[in-house]
Amino acid sequence: MNVLVGRKPREFDPPHSPRSVGWTRPLRVRLADESNPLPLDCGRFFAPVDVEYEVYGTLNEERDNAILILHALSGDAHVAGWDAAADEYGRPWRKTQPGWWDSMVGPGKAFDTRKYCVICSNVLGSCYGTTGPSSTDPATGRPYGLRFPVVTVHDWVRLQERLITHLGIERLLGVAGGSLGGQQALEWTLAHPGRVRCAIILASAARLSDQGLAFNAVARHAITTDPNFRGGDYYGGPTPDRGLAVARMLGHITYLSEESMRQKFGRRFRNGSGPGFQFGPEFEVEGYLEHQGNAFVQRFDANSYLYISRAMDYYDVSVWGDGDLDRACARAESRFLLISFSSDWLYPPRQMRELAMALCRNRKPVTYIELPSTYGHDAFLLEVDKLQELIPAFLEGSLGA
Amino acid sequence: MNVLVGRKPREFDPPHSPRSVGWTRPLRVRLADESNPLPLDCGRFFAPVDVEYEVYGTLNEERDNAILILHALSGDAHVAGWDAAADEYGRPWRKTQPGWWDSMVGPGKAFDTRKYCVICSNVLGSCYGTTGPSSTDPATGRPYGLRFPVVTVHDWVRLQERLITHLGIERLLGVAGGSLGGQQALEWTLAHPGRVRCAIILASAARLSDQGLAFNAVARHAITTDPNFRGGDYYGGPTPDRGLAVARMLGHITYLSEESMRQKFGRRFRNGSGPGFQFGPEFEVEGYLEHQGNAFVQRFDANSYLYISRAMDYYDVSVWGDGDLDRACARAESRFLLISFSSDWLYPPRQMRELAMALCRNRKPVTYIELPSTYGHDAFLLEVDKLQELIPAFLEGSLGA
Numbered sequence: 001m002n003v004l005v006g007r008k009p010r011e012f013d014p015p016h017s018p019r020s021v022g023w024t025r026p027l028r029v030r031l032a033d034e035s036n037p038l039p040l041d042c043g044r045f046f047a048p049v050d051v052e053y054e055v056y057g058t059l060n061e062e063r064d065n066a067i068l069i070l071h072a073l074s075g076d077a078h079v080a081g082w083d084a085a086a087d088e089y090g091r092p093w094r095k096t097q098p099g100w101w102d103s104m105v106g107p108g109k110a111f112d113t114r115k116y117c118v119i120c121s122n123v124l125g126s127c128y129g130t131t132g133p134s135s136t137d138p139a140t141g142r143p144y145g146l147r148f149p150v151v152t153v154h155d156w157v158r159l160q161e162r163l164i165t166h167l168g169i170e171r172l173l174g175v176a177g178g179s180l181g182g183q184q185a186l187e188w189t190l191a192h193p194g195r196v197r198c199a200i201i202l203a204s205a206a207r208l209s210d211q212g213l214a215f216n217a218v219a220r221h222a223i224t225t226d227p228n229f230r231g232g233d234y235y236g237g238p239t240p241d242r243g244l245a246v247a248r249m250l251g252h253i254t255y256l257s258e259e260s261m262r263q264k265f266g267r268r269f270r271n272g273s274g275p276g277f278q279f280g281p282e283f284e285v286e287g288y289l290e291h292q293g294n295a296f297v298q299r300f301d302a303n304s305y306l307y308i309s310r311a312m313d314y315y316d317v318s319v320w321g322d323g324d325l326d327r328a329c330a331r332a333e334s335r336f337l338l339i340s341f342s343s344d345w346l347y348p349p350r351q352m353r354e355l356a357m358a359l360c361r362n363r364k365p366v367t368y369i370e371l372p373s374t375y376g377h378d379a380f381l382l383e384v385d386k387l388q389e390l391i392p393a394f395l396e397g398s399l400g401a
Numbered sequence: 402m403n404v405l406v407g408r409k410p411r412e413f414d415p416p417h418s419p420r421s422v423g424w425t426r427p428l429r430v431r432l433a434d435e436s437n438p439l440p441l442d443c444g445r446f447f448a449p450v451d452v453e454y455e456v457y458g459t460l461n462e463e464r465d466n467a468i469l470i471l472h473a474l475s476g477d478a479h480v481a482g483w484d485a486a487a488d489e490y491g492r493p494w495r496k497t498q499p500g501w502w503d504s505m506v507g508p509g510k511a512f513d514t515r516k517y518c519v520i521c522s523n524v525l526g527s528c529y530g531t532t533g534p535s536s537t538d539p540a541t542g543r544p545y546g547l548r549f550p551v552v553t554v555h556d557w558v559r560l561q562e563r564l565i566t567h568l569g570i571e572r573l574l575g576v577a578g579g580s581l582g583g584q585q586a587l588e589w590t591l592a593h594p595g596r597v598r599c600a601i602i603l604a605s606a607a608r609l610s611d612q613g614l615a616f617n618a619v620a621r622h623a624i625t626t627d628p629n630f631r632g633g634d635y636y637g638g639p640t641p642d643r644g645l646a647v648a649r650m651l652g653h654i655t656y657l658s659e660e661s662m663r664q665k666f667g668r669r670f671r672n673g674s675g676p677g678f679q680f681g682p683e684f685e686v687e688g689y690l691e692h693q694g695n696a697f698v699q700r701f702d703a704n705s706y707l708y709i710s711r712a713m714d715y716y717d718v719s720v721w722g723d724g725d726l727d728r729a730c731a732r733a734e735s736r737f738l739l740i741s742f743s744s745d746w747l748y749p750p751r752q753m754r755e756l757a758m759a760l761c762r763n764r765k766p767v768t769y770i771e772l773p774s775t776y777g778h779d780a781f782l783l784e785v786d787k788l789q790e791l792i793p794a795f796l797e798g799s800l801g802a
Contacts, residue, residue, distance in 0.1 A: 042678040150678035210662035210686045211654065217687040218650045220680060221694070225643040227628055242626040246647060249619045253612065258746070261611035267717070275715050277443040277551035279621060279707055283714065285611045286618040293622070306680055313684065314676050316668070348659070 020098070021056045021081035021106045021113055026089065026129055028052050031162040038124075038159055041152040048138065051163055052129025053077045053121035056105055057113035059169070066169045067111060067395070068160060069101065069120040070177030070184035073251070073308050074300060076128035079120045080105035080113075089129070093299050103384045110384070110391040116173065121163050123156045123184075125307035133303035134235060146232035151307060153180070153315040157187045164195070174395060176200035178380030179347065180308070183315050186355075190320045193333040198398035200337045200391060203344050203380040205351035206325055206358075207316040212346055215254055216309040219247035223302050232303050244302040245293030252292045257343035257376030261285060317355075329358045336366040337394045339387070341379035367394065421499070422457045422482035422507045422514055427490065427530055429453050432563040439525075439560060442553040449539065452564055453530025454478045454522035457506055458514035460570070467570045468512060468796075469561065470502065470521040471578030471585035474652070474709050475701060477529035480521045481506035481514075490530070494700050504785045511785070511792040517574065522564050524585075526552045526708035534704035535636060547633035552708060554581070554716040558588045565596070575796060576735075577601035579781030580748065581709070584716050587756075591721045594734040599799035601738045601792060604745050604781040606752035607726055607759075608717040613747055616655055617710040620648035624703045633704050645703040646694030653693045658744035658777030662686060718756075730759045737767040738795045740788070742780035768795065 032038040032049035039045050054077045059066055069079055079099040086094040104110045111118050122130035125148065133148040140147075164172060175185040175196050182204025189199045208216075226243030228234055256264070265285040269275070281287045321327025336359055340352035349370045356368035371386050373379040380387075416423055433439040433450035440446050455478045460467055470480055480500040487495040505511045512519050523531035526549065534549040541548075565573060576586040576597050583605025590600045609617075627644030629635055657665070666686040670676070682688040722728025737760055741753035750771045757769035772787050774780040781788075 041676070146680070150676075150680075152676075207668065209659055210666045210668060210684075211657075211659040213666075213668065213684050213686050214650075214654045214662065214690055217682065217684070217690055218647060218654065221650060221691070222623060222647045224680060225647070246619060246623045246626070249615075249622060250651070253615045253619065256612075258610055258612045258749070261615065265611045265614075267608065267611060267614065275442070275551075275553075279547070279551075279625060279711060281618065283611075283614050283618070285614050289615055289618055290622070310680060345659070 019106050019108050020102070023084040024054055024056065024078065024081040024099070025085050026052050026054055026077055026083075028129060029163070029166060031159060031166060038155070038162070040149050040155050042149050044149045046149055049124065049131045049159065050129070051121050051131075051159065053119060053163060054079060056080055056118040057116055059117040059167070063169050064171065064173060065115065066117045066119060066164075066167075066172050067174040067176060068164065068172050068188070069105070069111070069118055070160075070175065070181035071100065071120060071123065072177070072179040072181045073305075073312065074296070075100050075181070076126065077120045077122040078128075079118065091299070093295075101381070103381075104387065104391075110388045111176070111395075112392060116395070119163075119167070121160055123308065124159050125151045125304060125311070127301035127304040132301070133232065133307060134301045143233075143235040145235070145303060148303070148307065150310055152311050153183050153187050154191060156184055156311070157191050160184070160188070161192055161195070170195070172196045174198045174200060174398060176202075176391075177204070178202035179204055179377065180312050180315075182347075183312070183317070186317055187315075189334040189336070190317060190328060190331045193331055196334050198335040198337070198394065200339075200394065201352075202339045202387075203341055203347050203377055205347045206318060206355045207351075208312055209348075209351065212254075213313055215250060216313055219250050220306055220309060222246035222250075223305060226302075229302065232306075234302070239297070240302045241297040244297050244300065244305060247305055248296035248300075249289040249293040252289060254346045255377045257345065257374055259343060259374045260376050260378075263374065264288075325354070325358045326361055329355075329362045329364065332359065332362070332364050335394075335398050336364065337390065338366060338368045339380075339390065340368075340370050341373040341375065341377070341383065342370060343374050344377045344379060346377040416483045420507050420509050421503070424485040425455055425457065425479065425482040425500070426486050427453050427455055427478060427484075429530060430564070430567060432560060432567060439556070439563075441550050441556050443550050445550045447550055450525065450532045450560065451530070452522050452532075452560065454520060454564060455480060457481055457519040458517055460518040460568070464570050465572065465574060466516065467518045467520060467565075467568075467573050468575040468577060469565065469573050469589070470506070470512070470519055471561075471576065471582035472501065472521060472524065473578065473580040473582045474706075474713065475697070476501050476582070477527065478521045478523040479529075480519065492529075492700070494696075502782070504782075505788065505792075511789045512577070512796075513793060517796070520564075520568070522561055524557045524709065525560050526705060526712070528702035528705040533702070534633065534708060535702045544634075544636040546636070546704060549704070549708065551711055553712050554584050554588050555592060557585055557712070558592050561585070561589070562593055562596070571596070573597045575599045575601060575799060577603075577792075578605070579603035580605055580778065581713050583748075584713075584718070587718055588716075590735040590737070591718060591729060591732045594732055597735050599736040599738070599795065601740075601795065602753075603740045603788075604742055604748050604778055606748045607719060607756045608752075609713055610749075610752065613655075614714055616651060617714055620651050621707055621710060623647035623651075624706060627703075630703065635703070640698070641703045642698040645698050645701065645706060648706055649697035649701075650690040650694040653690055655747045656777060656779045658746065658775055660744055660775045661777050661779075664775065665689075726755070726759045727762055730756075730763045730765065733760065733763070733765050736795075736799050737765060738791065739767060739769045740781075740791065741771050742774040742776065742778070742784065743771060744775050745778045745780060747778040
């Protein structure tokens with residue numbers, strides 16, 4: 001079935017390209033039920049939990065070529081290729097763009113699906129197939145809303161570990177992700193040190209800065225003060241799109257760098273001339289942000305934004321060392337590839353260096369590279385050529401480790 | 402009359418201190434009426450215009466010791482001392498804190514009121530006494546709202562020039578301001594080069610960056626999509642406080658630096674322990690921002706926020722050179738003291754350096770200093786000791802110029 005008939009893919013390899021993974025379909029599995037609920041950091045034992053995930057490439061007989069990719073705030077399990085189930089799942093935007101890391105996952109790409117079995121699952125609390133605040137609470141028959149438990153990165157990894165076990169994988173070749181995905185990869189190496197051979201952590205850090213906390217706080221404030229939010233019980237009625245759009249616009253400012261914005265927009269007026277003396281979007285950068293905000297509310301749930309950004313806030317890997325990062329890193333048994341980007345100010349190089357040094361002081365094998373880039377935080381999605389130079393070699397070097 | 406009986410000033414010199422300007426009262430003057438309207442960049446001829454201003458120190462007989470101080474986005478004419486008319490004007494917050502640059506203006510301070518006559522007026526479009534969107538439109542008997550004309554930095558300076566003329570001052574000793582105030586000071590030197598001997602420009606630039614435009618766009622978006630905004634006609638009813646609070650919270654992120662936030666908050670939880678697994682403000686930085694947002698809506702008008710931030714967007718001094726900064730700077734006849742702060746990322750040193758170099762290439766007398774500071778953009782309000790070293794000497798050097 002070709003759901004894309006009559007539509008033109010906009011970017012990346014088209015579905016028929018030999019370097020695309022082609023058509024993919026999401027998979028679902030129940031990983032926690034009443035008899036085996038998922039213990040959460042908040043103290044609750046939670047069930048049921050269904051997980052949506054995708055698999056690219058083939059698990060070998062030794063079951064030692066699996067790489068778990070972790071997605072960031074607004075991501076999903078659909079990493080690469082074209083979604084054959086976009087209509088079925090009610091996700092029309094997936095018909096016009098491939099998976100979020102399509103440039104990195106596929107035959108001959110950085111995560112080469114001819115060699116490796118790539119897995120990605122949607123996180124708990126999201127709105128893309130894994131149980132989240134928009135799921136139906138079996139106790140009430142209504143969506144959870146804010147009655148959904150507040151989840152953490154550690155909870156996500158605990159659930160991912162159940163998935164890996166379910167798939168019959170004892171030890172992952174690697175875990176990899178950027179931003180909040182990188183924090184999940186890092187958490188894997190400390191929570192399950194014996195189950196992961198290497199970790200590829202991009203544009204991330206041991207914890208979010210206060211400035212990062214501040215951006216998340218304003219984003220959530222915009223959502224929760226939207227009159228349509230109604231304490232999170234907005235399902236079936238008007239949704240808090242105004243607040244969610246503000247949150248997303250704000251997010252996009254932190255994903256770009258000052259320089260990439262200058263290169264991209266250069267204070268240009270949309271009408272090409274000059275001031276229109278009004279408050280609608282006049283500068284190109286204003287139009288860009290409004291577009292991003294409006295597109296996002298079509299595809300994301302405001303409650304999920306609250307839950308996932310809160311997990312991002314709480315994450316601090318040093319809890320494994322009772323607040324001491326060096327002590328925490330002593331637990332690791334993986335090889336590490338840490339990559340930061342010079343113009344990333346959401347997870348600045350300084351923070352990645354801190355992590356690299358803590359691992360180094362613990363005699364852990366760590367490669368830390370600060371890549372020059374003007375793309376800001378988004379560089380982990382865009383600096384494909386540079387990542388292609390580093391990641392395949394690192395993965396091969398980890399095969400025998 | 403001591404309006405502060407029973408109240409304790411919180412910071413700075415108390416009213417009785419020899420270094421305070423003591424009690425001040427705002428002054429008002431009508432500077433445009435039907436017979437002499439103010440021409441605006443948008444093409445309208447606008448009247449009536451009343452201006453609120455304050456004066457500190459004494460104009461000498463030669464009338465050559467006047468310094469015009471220009472305020473930033475949320476500022477007012479009340480630069481220093483304690484407001485003796487706080488109750489009369491319905492501005493209760495002024496009873497607990499002195500003027501916004503009290504640390505810099507007074508006897509023996511950087512702008513020494515024993516020597517100089519310091520003047521500051523509230524900008525057109527604001528909500529602190531000068532005509533703005535909350536003023537009554539004589540044509541309708543109702544507040545202007547968005548029927549108020551969109552104003553520019555150039556319009557402000559044109560109005561300030563009328564004030565200076567009204568006060569009988571032919572030539573100012575200096576113009577001085579930080580941030581958007583610095584841009585007004587810069588505009589003075591090019592719009593009225595013969596009327597200003599020196600300019601002190603802090604934490605400012607020839608134009609706002611795209612990143613700065615983006616922050617203003619999100620702030621305005623939050624305001625205009627607040628259901629209480631009602632196209633700007635909210636006076637007399639519920640006000641768009643939710644949107645304005647978001648705008649202010651966002652602003653505060655840009656006023657601090659990543660480092661000053663880390664020093665100030667250090668990811669500390671407000672309850673002192675750890676995650677509470679909820680969405681209310683848990684981290685100290687969240688509590689700080691919410692407090693700032695809530696305090697601001699008590700004292701500022703949302704429409705004024707739109708107008709003043711739009712003026713900040715539009716400002717680009719290079720229009721004096723048809724888009725060429727070097728050509729624009731050729732008009733200047735003043736001495737310049739330009740000061741940027743190393744951690745200011747709203748108006749970063751790079752931008753001030755650009756301006757300094759353009760002035761330099763034009764053989765203009767310019768002193769450019771990048772001060773090391775962790776305070777971010779707020780440094781122009783906080784680095785008092787360093788400014789005290791620079792400003793008095795520069796002013797003395799300008800006396801004979």
